[in-house]
Amino acid sequence: MVEHPQFLVGAFMAVVAALVAWLFWMVPLWSRPGLYFAVTVPPEFKKTPEALDLLRSYRIQALIHTAISFALLSAAIPRHWPLLVLGEIWLAIGPVIAFMRARERVMRHGVAPVSVREAVLAPRAAHLPGGWILQLGPFAVLLAATIYLHLHWEQIPDRFPVHWGLDGQPNGWSVRTPAGVYGPLLLAFGVIAGISLMTYGILHHARVVRIPGSGATKYDFAHRIGFFLVAVEFFLAIIFSFAAFLPLTGNPGIAFPLIFTVLILAATFPLAAWLNRGRAQQLTSIATTPGSSLGDGTLDKYWKMGVFYCNPDDAALFVEARFGVGYTINFGHSSAWIVMAVVSLIVLFPLGIALTALSHR
């Protein structure tokens, strides 16, 4: 049982606010050398006094927005819902507005990306990272958890708690029905299947940018992202399996979220570093090859808010994201909305089933 729940809530919100602040502080740096605030610029632009001033101004604004939202969230403790909602909205929108303002300023310095495109004249041999065995691993974890629950069905109480308040008392229950017991695993299946579909899409429907002379392509990096996503899938499969065992284990106490927070942090940083190293190797390889393109050649005008790519004349369903590491969907592609609908369905349908078994009394 937790003796000072308000302190814990405050500490949790402080950590979230700090993470958000750090995220927005770093975001402008997480892009290719030819991009600044998701705008194509000359590579040397980032070091100019104007660019540095722009970055400083953006960061100050982002910090102010984060501080305001933290103040609102703190004032909302323990249960002042309007302030809580306002604080969360501010946290979500404030720094984004700062980003958009900075982006508008950078657009005055924008240049056209390289217009020459190259394609290797050979069918793409797209292999899923680790092959089918590794790809099916997370599903095997879920299947094992399902079998374990099935074998211990009689030990599961008719009604069991699945959520606890900060005072240690249960405030959410489920019942021993297939939806109540297997719901978390079904939801995990949906989420993991959605991620697997995205991995497949990135490997088959994203542009392969050739790095002249080396025989390498940016596809090599996409493969690395595929491995990263499989790691995420394994992690989710384990977390959801633990959650599914709650009817058997009872209240896990603070240890459960604590262990997983530590695990997330322990896994995130090495994985992010590994991804970043791959990206750095690729960028070095490209930078030393004259005439090669740093990005996949998307034009600024097709990027809405620097985040959403929408170009109906581009056959690529996935394109390189303008900041961060990874890919984003081309919302202008004829299949984009079908993919989004399918992924939403395979996540929301199991979620709906799992929720039907929940009650708060």
Next chain:
Amino acid sequence: MAPNTPVLRVDLASDRPVYEQIVSGLRAVLVAGEFEPGDQLPTVRQLATDLGVHHNTVAEAYRVLADEGWLDLRRGRGAVVLDRREAKPSPEAKQGFARRLEELVAKAITDGVPRSKIADHMAALAKKLGKA
């Protein structure tokens, strides 16, 4: 991917339509004998994705090359290189080619390309064609 795999290059900022660039680029590779009969080319979807153009642009280019006898586009097989027997050229085709080549060389000289460079390029091209 092998380093010597043929590469197609297009310039999206060029005045020349992209489908024409794809046709002439692919034709040059095919004429140079860089593919064996039966070799598979990228699918329309893959090539369009890699070039960042619409599917129809690549599909149109492939159709032109199929009409010329270079490619087999049967459904489900993708684009397969055919064993194209060289057509017997008409006198008009020969004359037309000679005229276009002269015009191209004249334009290159006008643009400042050194005559020796043009001669080198043509010799290299002739050598490449001889191998095909």
